[in-house]
Amino acid sequence: MRCKYSCQHRYNIHPQKSTLIKTERTKTNHQHHTISLGESPKQQEQQTTHLGIIRAAKYETKLNIQEHISVARRTLYTLIAVGLNGQEGLNPRTAYKIYQAYVIPRLLYGLEILPLNSTQMTELKQFHLKTLRCFQSLPIRTATAAVYMLLGALPIEAEMHKRQLSLLYSILASENTKLENLIERQMTVNAGNSDSFFSRIQEILKYYNLPTVSEFKDQLPSKMQKKKDINRTIANKWSTILQEEMKEKSTLKRCNTQMLKIHETHPVWKTLPPLTYEVKKANIKARPLTGTYLLQEHFQRFTGNT
Template sequence: MLLGALPIEAEMHKRQLSVLYSILASENSFFSRIQEILKYYNLPTVSEFKDQLPSKMQWKKDINRTIASKWSTILQEEMEEKSTLKRCNTQMLKIHEVHPVWRTLLPLTYEVKKANIKARLLTGTYLLQEDIQRFTGNRTEEQNWQLCQIEKEDIVHFILKMHSVK
């Protein structure tokens, strides 16, 4: 008091509050970003969490459920707009659940390749001769299926009639 200076503890508090101001004033700070994330997921504020902090297990469970629910909604809306998913039952697709195309395969390279082809057929992104002709404008009726040489290469023939695929 004789020197007119603040105690060391008060100087520390000033510096800590100065750092707090820098964090709060910055749009890219951890604290600001956390506030945005909490708002995005409709979660309580930091101070509300601090007042009623759940157990760590409950915290993880609630956070994981909230994030999965939010992203399920977002992805369901996006899937409705995707033309490649018109053959899929998008209502059965969920976060943390694998599509049946991937669920049934064995951990073998050729099985993964087969599942990849199935997924591409399911989404309509597997290019058949018919698709290539449509894109290039080179439409000739005599271009048959390159593997079996029986009929023109389209999705119906590939899935239902081609013996080498079965």
């Protein structure tokens, strides 16, 4: 049938470059039939890659997460030569800009369409957090909120939300009739289905107090205005969340939380000259700010001596 359809619409399906994957999610007792592409029978495969996304019969999302983290890690390794290696390298502010431009796009490519669970998001979060901590040469015990706010960096969840909202805008701005029909169908049939993109996007819009999909479609802003509004809304939301989290941490009592915001770097990194020894000095300054510099009082507390 597929071969006949392609012939009618004047395009060819290459038999060697085509892969057959069984996507049936429920167990059935039906007899398996041989599927042919033209005169060539096709064997079922466990997985393949299409447009950079792994398509698999089982554990599709898990495989994509592992592959994307692996690609992002290899990208980081290739950037070590330009100084992306923590204490001996660049200003953390510059390192983060390079990370934003080269690593995050490869880490999150295509993941906005996949239904990620909490475990998979945790894997992405750990990689993201570990990288930002390495740029600033901060120890593992550093509060998570401080790692983000000193650089003005967004958590990986927020980076994912930006891409999902951008995809939503692209779909709504499209004049394709089939896409419009698909939106209406998905909004009606899969309203409570967590595997549906539109169900997840409704939760994201609600989380950031943004208009619903229907309201968004009726008053669609320009692309630049949309980008500006979404970035500002996400930054304000996470600035508030992380500031509140920092206030609850006793180790961050020396850090002025009111001056820390998303997209705004702390002066300890912002005023740093591009010199290696200055980076090392700034790393020491960042330790008292984050409550990770061991003082005499800490030694006394640990040893029990007065």
